[in-house]
Amino acid sequence: MKISYNWLKEFVPIDLPIEEFCQKLTMYGIEVENIIHFGDEYENIVVGKIVSVKPHPKSDHLSVCLVDVGENKPLSVICGAPNVKENQNVPLAKIGAMLGDFKIKKAKLRGIESYGVICSEKELGISDDHSGIMVLEGEYNAGTPFAEVLKIDDYVIDVEITPNRPDLLGMIGIAREVAVMLDTKYTTPKIEFNPDMSGKQLTSELLSVEIDDPELCPRYCGRLIKNITVKPSPGWVQTRLKAVGLRPINNIVDITNYILMEYGHPLHAFDYENISENKIIVRRAKDGEKIELLDEQIYTLSSQNLVIADNEKPVALAGIMGGVNSSILSTTKDIVLECACFNPKNIRATSLSLNLESDSSYRFERGMDPNRLEEVIDRTAQLIQLTAGGEICKGIVDVYPKKILPKKVFLRTQRVNHILDTKLQPYTIKSYLLKFEFTIFEKGENFEVTIPTFRPDLEREIDIIEEIARCYGYKNIHSKFSLPRIEDRQKRETIRKIRSHLVNLGFFEVCNLSFASPDVFDKLNLPKDDYRRNIIELANPLGEQFSILRTTLIPDLFSNVALNLSHKLEHFKLFELNNVYFKNENNLPSEQVSLTGVIVGDFVPKYWNSKSQLSSFFDVKGILESLFKILHCTHYISFKKSDEPFYITGQSSDVLLNDVKIGSYGILKKDVLSNFEIKAHAIIFDINVSTLLSHIPHEEIYYKEVIKFPPVLRDIAIIVPQGISVAEIETTINSFNPEIIKNVSLFDVYKGSQIRENHRSLAFSITFQSDKSTLTDKYIDKLFDKIVKKLLKKYKIELRHR
């Protein structure tokens, strides 16, 4: 709903900057969605004084006007309106102004340039009048902003009213809430009729009302105003309606809309002349009964729908929309004002079944206060008399078969504090309750609360507690269940990821005890100063074999391999993920998570249509690379030759993360294996997960737009001297244009009679792709040539073919 700040301030004093006020509203439960400065739409529209009007030399209906807009020079503007005259004050839309969705630009009309538009009322969105330009009455300085002329310097606050609060669907309702929020008072309009124009007749003599189904219409009030004049509303009414997003129509309709926004209560006005036998009957429609409503659609009704009817015909769909047959026309003299209350469920059902919604149904289906109808209808009559004249007949016809009484709820102070974890005293609670216009009856420290009928959302004790909480302020309630963050989630999740990944790749997890024998280091060929000899010794071990804490998982894993080989198992994969322990002088020893894996025998098992494959160095490398992929650190990983003494020289590699060694892998030396009584082919990897965790960059998955342009593949084969690594060449190619070169991959290696000694032929596939355009062959050819040249120059390679 849109709130006009000026309108609201008529009922409640607000002495706050608009932003602060809106912030408070939001925190109070009325969420502000948007604030607009009303009048911005008239930016660059100013008062212009017409200096001269000359006919356009090439047109018989256009004029060329010089218009003073308070600038150095008058503007030349072409105008097609018949009523344009010298010395008029007119609204002029300068270049840059917006008229609706249309932006004013410099234009040339039949050879003459025009620097703006003199506007009609329709172009300005003020009325539907497009017969000529709008002529401003009164004295204005040329250049005065048009918004000032309209007196529309206002803020429009767009708020979300939750469906439980129908009482907030008007300015007065909001004012009442704001008064509680700002701890102030709000006022309501003073209602009085012009005594000179009071009708002498009684409404009850001229109009009768009958409610057939009080269940669907608990109350109906009618008033009669005679001899009104239907015409456009005065500017102040129009401005307000436009501010809150309603279109002015005529004074009668506008005033009912004005009240809709002021009190939040929908009203309807009928042409008295078209109410047959002066009788209004609120009844269920007959099945199949038809009515044409103000949206010019004909609706077929059923007995589930409620209508307002006279003796002959339905004249309105109750609470939703009026009928055409009784609508206010320019000739209407006497009107019947309807102010009623309808059953929310029935209005909702009808609105749904007819697929028809209106500002009126929106309110009635949320529940309107039945006990304020006299005030609303009198206020309406007052404003109609003010804008349309007429005589207000005496009294109201008020049919209210069964008065709806306010609900009573028992509120316990202890319960309030129990729910909110507050220590509110009864007197504080009492002061809050009074702010909300509840009638209270104190019973010890508890209250019997009578809830006004404008708050249908409050039915139970807990509903009242919510009001108290809002009043107290959510931010003032302390927060209790706030757990400190203790766990190292990244560590736990990484360990689980590694474990699951290896299991899915066919590894079995083992779990060994923490103890080790001091002779394992010699068996691994470790030099005397190796960091793994930095051991912690037990004072009372179970035996020499268990006398130290292990610093590597490799020996235990080897024992596991030996055991399983002895069971005639030849091909298997094992890993262990457990702590190792290093001495740390003067401090607690360092406990680090280690990951060690081993592949024994074949990597690819025998199968009826393919041969088995002995596990290779690159099988393990692939496994590690896949692991780094799921840990999102591939780009930070590099490999270099390892000098770990238990691997065969030249068949092992260290693994580095951001240049820090985190482990190694490689093919084991025969003598090391035999030290552990293993007679099989075995490859291991050994990663320090703790080091990995402390150096791993934090990288979240973030979706990148899929590239819509096709990739282009090119192959290149080069003869390279031994010693230049594949990784080096790949990096060189990639670094040429990383934006476009998406992938470089080795797909063939050849060493043979055709290739010089100490050389090899490497074939790479390069993928080019741009996320900005389709790459042309010409472009790629050029880039490809550059790459080849650079490779030739840098590595003295030979191009084999391309």
Place this chain on the structure above:
Amino acid sequence: MKEEIQTLRQKALEEIPICKNLKELESLRIKFLGRKSKLSSLLGQIGQLSKEQRPIIGDLLNQTKREIENQISERKDALLLETQKKKIVKQELDISFPGRPIEIGAKHPLFKIWEEIEDIFISLGFEIAEGPEIETEYYNFDALNTPEWHPARNLSDTFYLKNGMLLRTETSPVQIRVMEKYKPPIRIIAPGRCYRNDKPDASHSPVFHQFEALVVDVGITFADLKGTLDSFVKRLFGDKTHSRFRPHFFPFTEPSAEIDILCINCNGKGCKLCKNTGWLEMGGAGMVDPEVLKQVNYDSEKYTGFAFGLGIDRITMLRYGIHDIRILFKNDLRFLQQFV
């Protein structure tokens, strides 16, 4: 002419259905319907017939032509179907061949259970904490209110290191470390490796695994302890079991209790697993001793808490029916392969 047509028709209807393949069928089509066919030449001769004969013979010729065409198209469909069938038979797979083996490993059963326990407690709103396995006497004994004379401090019970430190005998020291570092509310479990100087046998291992649970806040009671523990064992072992508490002594809890659960094997009737008692011993529990809270500078009047410790190896063995704890650490693939 009629007879000629009849003979032609007869011949076609005999030859077409027995032709063997599409090639033969095509030559038959040319023979009977082609430009140089008998039928074509007969059609060409219609003009020479009498006015009365013309429509009769014309009709007959057209009808025959259509009949032959239909016959050919039917045969064509039949032949196509036959070829297709043959192809299918030829390409048929012996679906009983074994599929390509995708090797799948398994987590160690102990870690399977470890992760499951963590997940249950995470769902109950706990965080997973950890502490060092190598501890000082202070954290392992003193801060936990263990009296000087307590036998747990003996060399025969605890592994000591040459540097004077020790291998923690339970996960309880994590309680102290967490409470030293964080203010309540605390709600953690701390799973981890523990050590006792036991000779390995079917039910003892010098290295074993435990998890500690610790909850400290305003208003935490013995009833919270019972409810939390019961919620856990029901999630772990199913709704048929439940826990009971027997008074016991632990230095760092007061009141202390030993926890039993209704035997998951016999539901309390008595069996070999529960040694006919109907109950399985699970671990220790109790309300955190105010002395322990004072030790970490918590206001022991304001805050209360509970703690319990259960064996992960013990739970693993119960869950999988493992009778000897040593099997867990032997790493025999014939054992490990059962946990795929």
